[in-house]
Amino acid sequence: MPATPQPDVVIRPATAHDIPICADICYRAFASISGAHNFPCDFPHPEAAAGAIGALFSAPDIYSVVAETNGRILGSNCLDERSIIHGIGPITVDPETQNHGVGRKLMEAVLERSQLRGAAGARLVQAAFHNRSLSLYASLGFDIREPLAVMQGRTRERSIPGCSVRPATTADLRTCNALSHRVQGFDRGTELAQAIQQGAALVTERGGRITAYASHLAFFGHATAESNADLQALIASVDSFIGPGILVPSRNAELFRWCLSNGLRVVEPMTLMSTGLYNEPAGAFLPSVLF
Numbered sequence: 001m002p003a004t005p006q007p008d009v010v011i012r013p014a015t016a017h018d019i020p021i022c023a024d025i026c027y028r029a030f031a032s033i034s035g036a037h038n039f040p041c042d043f044p045h046p047e048a049a050a051g052a053i054g055a056l057f058s059a060p061d062i063y064s065v066v067a068e069t070n071g072r073i074l075g076s077n078c079l080d081e082r083s084i085i086h087g088i089g090p091i092t093v094d095p096e097t098q099n100h101g102v103g104r105k106l107m108e109a110v111l112e113r114s115q116l117r118g119a120a121g122a123r124l125v126q127a128a129f130h131n132r133s134l135s136l137y138a139s140l141g142f143d144i145r146e147p148l149a150v151m152q153g154r155t156r157e158r159s160i161p162g163c164s165v166r167p168a169t170t171a172d173l174r175t176c177n178a179l180s181h182r183v184q185g186f187d188r189g190t191e192l193a194q195a196i197q198q199g200a201a202l203v204t205e206r207g208g209r210i211t212a213y214a215s216h217l218a219f220f221g222h223a224t225a226e227s228n229a230d231l232q233a234l235i236a237s238v239d240s241f242i243g244p245g246i247l248v249p250s251r252n253a254e255l256f257r258w259c260l261s262n263g264l265r266v267v268e269p270m271t272l273m274s275t276g277l278y279n280e281p282a283g284a285f286l287p288s289v290l291f
């Protein structure tokens with residue numbers, strides 16, 4: 001069905017009152033598109049979507065918007081403003097209202113906000129099987145950067161020779177941020193500091209130096225490393241990954257094959273997309289589901 005203009009759709013900042021209805025839309029939107037393609041839903045049950053939307057809408061450094069018409073909420077979107085690169089999503093539109101221009105309005109609203117805030121760029125991760133979101137983001141100026149394989153399981157190798165992994169502490173923040181600058185060209189220090197506070201962040205040490213870190217080994221966590229071995233040490237250090245899995249850039253053939261030969265299973269394909277500043281990473285990395 002072709003998109004038709006929706007002049008009466010208003011985009012406004014989200015409030016705590018919007019959480020239940022937006023969480024319900026979020027769950028149904030993801031469940032229907034994933035189910036239609038025979039993939040598991042990124043949210044295993046409605047409560048998971050409620051937890052995610054509740055956390056995002058309440059976070060001070062995340063800008064959330066809803067689309068509304070005549071008092072009826074049609075969907076929502078979020079902009080993570082914690083670094084000079086902003087992360088977009090999850091964007092969802094009520095399945096009954098999709099393909100009528102609401103998603104475009106929700107995207108334009110956060111992109112406008114991102115530009116006003118002076119971000120160097122914006123990024124997102126897209127379900128590779130979803131024709132509509134791929135087309136929408138590409139037409140809004142997003143370039144495809146990395147094909148990703150969401151992978152889950154427990155590696156057979158439980159450690160990497162020469163590498164040790166330990167919880168990150170606040171004292172590691174400066175070193176991890178410097179590593180991120182070398183590999184990615186910018187840091188995600190606010191996000192990492194929050195993950196350290198939650199006790200989720202890990203670092204790899206090799207030769208007495210920090211050579212990799214992960215905010216979380218999870219769908220919603222990112223990792224940055226000097227080399228594949230440093231990243232593999234992080235991956236091998238946990239028993240499973242929270243959520244659907246970690247997002248492995250499958251163009252990194254050595255890392256991808258190591259994951260496969262260690263027994264990890266591919267759950268679904270995704271795509272990292274960006275607009276604005278993008279540096280080809282000078283090292284190994286795992287994006288989060290945001291970027």
Ligand SMILES: CC(C)(COP(=O)(O)OP(=O)(O)OC[C@H]1O[C@@H](n2cnc3c(N)ncnc32)[C@H](O)[C@@H]1OP(=O)(O)O)[C@@H](O)C(=O)NCCC(=O)NCCS
Pocket residue numbers: 002003029030033089090091092093094097098099100101102103104105125126127130131132133135136139
């Ligand atoms: C993705 C989503 C947010 C988009 O919102 P939407 O309101 O349905 O999308 P819109 O109507 O605003 O825009 C869709 C665009 O894709 C185009 N499109 C749709 N299918 C297409 C196809 N197969 N090939 C090319 N273009 C296509 C439409 O024509 C429209 O473009 P236009 O604005 O230039 O006319 C919504 O479909 C959704 O919630 N999906 C399920 C959850 C999800 O996947 N979220 C995104 C996670 S990455």
